[in-house]
Amino acid sequence: MIIKGKVHKFGNDxxxxxxxxxxxxxxxxxxxxxxxxxENIAPEFCSKVNKGDIIxxxxxxGCGSSREHAPRALKGCGIAAVIARSFAGIFFRNSINVGLPxxxxxxxxxxNDGDSLEIDLAGGIIKNLSxxxxxxxxxxxxxxxxxxKRGGLMNYIKNHSRRDCPRRYRTRLEIxxxxxxxxx
Amino acid sequence: xxxxxxEKILMAxxxxxxIQPGEFVEARVDLALGNDITAPxxxxxxxxxxxxxxxxxxxxxxxxxxxxxxxxxxxxxxxRILADFAREQKIKNYFEIGCMGIEHALLPEMGLVSPGDLxxxxxxxxxxxxxLGAFATGVGSTDLARAFxxxxxxxxxxxxxxxxxxxxxxxxxxxxxxxxxxxxQIGVDGALEKVMxxxxxxxxxxxxxxxFTMSNMAIEAGGVTGxxxxxxxxxxxxxxxxxxxxxxxxxxxxxxxxxxRDVQYEKIYEWDISKLEPQVACPHLPGxxxxxxxxxxxxxxxxxIGSCTNGRISDLRIAARLLKGKKVKAGLRxxxxxxxxxxxxxxxxxxxxxxxxxxxxxxxTPTCGPCLGGHMGIxxxxxxxxxxxxxxxxxxxxxxxxxxxxxxxxVAAASAIKGRISHP
Numbered sequence: 001m002i003i004k005g006k007v008h009k010f011g012n013d014x015x016x017x018x019x020x021x022x023x024x025x026x027x028x029x030x031x032x033x034x035x036x037x038x039e040n041i042a043p044e045f046c047s048k049v050n051k052g053d054i055i056x057x058x059x060x061x062g063c064g065s066s067r068e069h070a071p072r073a074l075k076g077c078g079i080a081a082v083i084a085r086s087f088a089g090i091f092f093r094n095s096i097n098v099g100l101p102x103x104x105x106x107x108x109x110x111x112n113d114g115d116s117l118e119i120d121l122a123g124g125i126i127k128n129l130s131x132x133x134x135x136x137x138x139x140x141x142x143x144x145x146x147x148x149k150r151g152g153l154m155n156y157i158k159n160h161s162r163r164d165c166p167r168r169y170r171t172r173l174e175i176x177x178x179x180x181x182x183x184x
Numbered sequence: 185x186x187x188x189x190x191e192k193i194l195m196a197x198x199x200x201x202x203i204q205p206g207e208f209v210e211a212r213v214d215l216a217l218g219n220d221i222t223a224p225x226x227x228x229x230x231x232x233x234x235x236x237x238x239x240x241x242x243x244x245x246x247x248x249x250x251x252x253x254x255x256x257x258x259x260x261x262x263x264r265i266l267a268d269f270a271r272e273q274k275i276k277n278y279f280e281i282g283c284m285g286i287e288h289a290l291l292p293e294m295g296l297v298s299p300g301d302l303x304x305x306x307x308x309x310x311x312x313x314x315x316l317g318a319f320a321t322g323v324g325s326t327d328l329a330r331a332f333x334x335x336x337x338x339x340x341x342x343x344x345x346x347x348x349x350x351x352x353x354x355x356x357x358x359x360x361x362x363x364x365x366x367x368x369q370i371g372v373d374g375a376l377e378k379v380m381x382x383x384x385x386x387x388x389x390x391x392x393x394x395x396f397t398m399s400n401m402a403i404e405a406g407g408v409t410g411x412x413x414x415x416x417x418x419x420x421x422x423x424x425x426x427x428x429x430x431x432x433x434x435x436x437x438x439x440x441x442x443x444x445r446d447v448q449y450e451k452i453y454e455w456d457i458s459k460l461e462p463q464v465a466c467p468h469l470p471g472x473x474x475x476x477x478x479x480x481x482x483x484x485x486x487x488x489i490g491s492c493t494n495g496r497i498s499d500l501r502i503a504a505r506l507l508k509g510k511k512v513k514a515g516l517r518x519x520x521x522x523x524x525x526x527x528x529x530x531x532x533x534x535x536x537x538x539x540x541x542x543x544x545x546x547x548x549t550p551t552c553g554p555c556l557g558g559h560m561g562i563x564x565x566x567x568x569x570x571x572x573x574x575x576x577x578x579x580x581x582x583x584x585x586x587x588x589x590x591x592x593x594x595v596a597a598a599s600a601i602k603g604r605i606s607h608p
Contacts, residue, residue, distance in 0.1 A: 066306055
């Protein structure tokens with residue numbers, strides 16, 4: 001998958017209250033959440049984002065609360081990927097689980113606000129079209145790639161083979177397609 | 185192979201004989217928690233998956249606490265979703281208004297968490313139960329939905345950083361000051377994706393309430409959980425709460441719930457805290473920590489005492505000790521929120537509620553309320569608040585142009601009387 005978009009640059013420790021303030025957590029609608037994304041620290045942000053744009057930030061992106069509304073709000077306002085030096089643990093899992101593409105890159109300071117990037121997600125390669133540079137990101141471990149490939153956590157567990165699922169849970173997993181027709 | 189407490193708990197829940205940091209594991213959870221903000225998403229995902237029944241109706245806890253009692257129509261709807269799901273799935277541990285409390289104070293108090301348990305919660309402060317020697321960590325709503333279905337969760341086994349606290353603390357220095365000092369030293373990503381293990385001679389003297397406060401803020405340094413090796417104080421607490429609920433048999437033998445002596449820690453910090461003053465985290469990061477005397481004159485519009493960090497009975501007792509017979513500074517709002525219904529009743533019985541009201545404070549029903557800018561004390565532009573809560577991000581309590589300082593209940597009570605941040 002290739003993502004092409006303009007960079008919106010942020011600093012270190014962008015927290016989940018910055019991404020989506022708690023007062024908006026009364027909604028589970030991505031579009032609605034997206035309308036208030038980054039409101040506290042960059043009120044103009046939402047109006048400047050074009051669909052497919054990319055956030056580039058420093059260390060510890062997404063620190064703070066466990067609200068899954070944060071990666072969903074980013075998706076809702078049109079952000080196609082987040083590149084940061086490091087990610088906070090819960091934001092990391094949430095992004096994988098809801099299918100927000102993100103990449104770890106040490107050299108984020110080389111990328112400027114407004115640069116045009118082209119990301120090859122499968123290869124983990126970022127091309128900076130404005131500066132004519134290429135960066136290589138740290139690839140994800142196999143387990144996470146399996147979840148990402150299946151399109152998020154819920155799809156991943158749906159496709160889990162019968163062998164991976166303990167016997168006592170099988171009857172409860174009344175999900176279409178989960179129970180194979182033949183013995184494995 | 186020597187192992188840390190965290191690794192031992194993960195091993196016990198995966199059946200593996202060895203787990204090394206960085207390894208991905210799928211583990212069974214003993215308890216999965218959701219609240220009125222995070223559970224609606226999880227319930228939506230659960231339904232979308234086509235699942236009909238939760239894996240175990242005794243191992244799920246649902247607590248409407250963030251915007252409850254419902255602050256507006258939309259939050260009333262969120263709470264309704266929880267209530268309906270709890271009824272439909274016959275969830276045993278659903279706590280409605282009248283028996284509810286702030287989740288991270290409530291679940292230990294109800295005896296729902298034991299040493300050696302593996303707990304996930306769709307709330308970042310789930311790390312609080314590390315104080316009981318449980319591996320407890322915050323996850324997202326989709327993780328919670330998955331746990332609803334098959335009772336499992338994926339983890340990347342974290343490395344452990346050990347913190348050793350020594351020395352006799354000065355008067356008014358408590359768990360909150362220790363954890364603020366720690367975050368100030370290592371920074372808000374100082375324990376990113378690591379387990380924080382709090383230990384040393386001082387830990388053996390800290391009450392459970394102080395321990396909960398410390399573990400609660402592990403996430404503020406990026407920690408997965410804030411683990412404390414269970415000891416006699418833990419056992420006494422467990423026995424006390426089990427009067428209300430039958431004590432579960434810990435899955436790991438109690439004496440095994442300690443890190444092996446020759447285990448490899450990622451890092452070890454050792455601090456003598458005998459000269460430590462009460463600590464304050466300044467806007468806009470919990471890691472922006474200074475000693476209270478080095479702050480200068482900071483005028484306050486509001487003081488909040490409560491939250492999953494410092495809304496327990498000992499916190500209220502400390503505040504009452506300082507507020508007894510005194511008046512809150514004119515023009516300052518003092519809001520005191522007991523964390524659970526039981527703490528509320530205890531505060532009434534002990535006369536603490538009377539002290540607060542006579543001093544000119546308000547004493548509220550349990551809720552997370554102002555901590556996350558929900559309700560019960562929102563700040564407007566230019567206002568400054570000192571709170572015993574855990575986060576002071578930009579706009580956390582309301583206006584992005586307001587300021588939040590974090591400190592202990594002692595500093596909070598003293599500051600409410602003086603009208604500016606003060607040493608107790």
